[in-house]
Amino acid sequence: MTLAIRPARPSDAALIHRFVTELAAxxxxxxxxxxTPESFTEALFAxxxxxxxxxxEVEGEPVGFAxxxxxxxxxxxxxxxxxxxLYVTPSARGKGVGRALLIHLAGIAAGRGCARFEWSVLDWNQPAIDFYRAMGAVGMDEWTIQRVEGDALARLAALK
Known part of the structure; x- marks a missing residue:
């Protein structure tokens, strides 16, 4: 199996959108x-x-992204x-793709002098949590994510 990780290109916007949609499901x-593919193009290539x-990619076919x-x-x-x-297609899971993506990103973080490499995982996704722990991740159990979006964001922004 030939696994390669490459930078995303503008022509990958629809692929990234597809992967994000599959991840959301x-x-x-x-x-x-x-x-949308257009919003990914704007965000990633501005x-x-x-x-x-x-x-x-495995054998030249896209199977995941980060x-x-x-x-x-x-x-x-x-x-x-x-x-x-981070998403890996179901057919490519268990083949080291997720591991390779994490290692690749850790290399980017280390190479750029980053102090941390962080992400969130859903608390019900025990296979992912176990995988991340095996890769050396530590859960931040005392921290919770806070979010303001949509109408609540507009209301907060309008406060004086």
Missing amino acids: FEREPDAVEA SPPAAEAVIA LWFHNFSTWKGKRGLYLED
């Missing part, structure tokens, strides 16, 4: 994706880009790499 949110992505961006740790005084999405 897996995460029990099949109708939640509002992004100057500067809002995020970056790589495509995993999309990330940089955040910043005030405590460390350095940027970090935040993995927004």
Whole structure:
């Protein structure tokens, strides 16, 4: 099996959109994706880009992707790499693709001097949690994600 990981190209926008849609279905949110291939093109290939992505290929066929961006740790005084999405198609799971993507991103984070490499995982996805722990990840059990979006974001922004 020949596995390769390459930077995403503008022509991959529809593929990335497809992978995100498949991931949303897996995460029990099949109708939640509002992004479009055009919005991925704009986000990933603007100057500067809002995020970056790589495509995993087996025998030249796309089987997964990872999309990330940089955040910043005030405590460390350095940027970090935040993995927004990692997806491997069902037919390619168990073949080392996810492992290769994580290792690839860890290399990017280390090469860019990042203090951290972080991501979130759904608490019901025990196979993923077990996989991440086996790769050296540590759960941040004392932290919870907080989110404001949509109408709530507009209301918060309008407060004076």
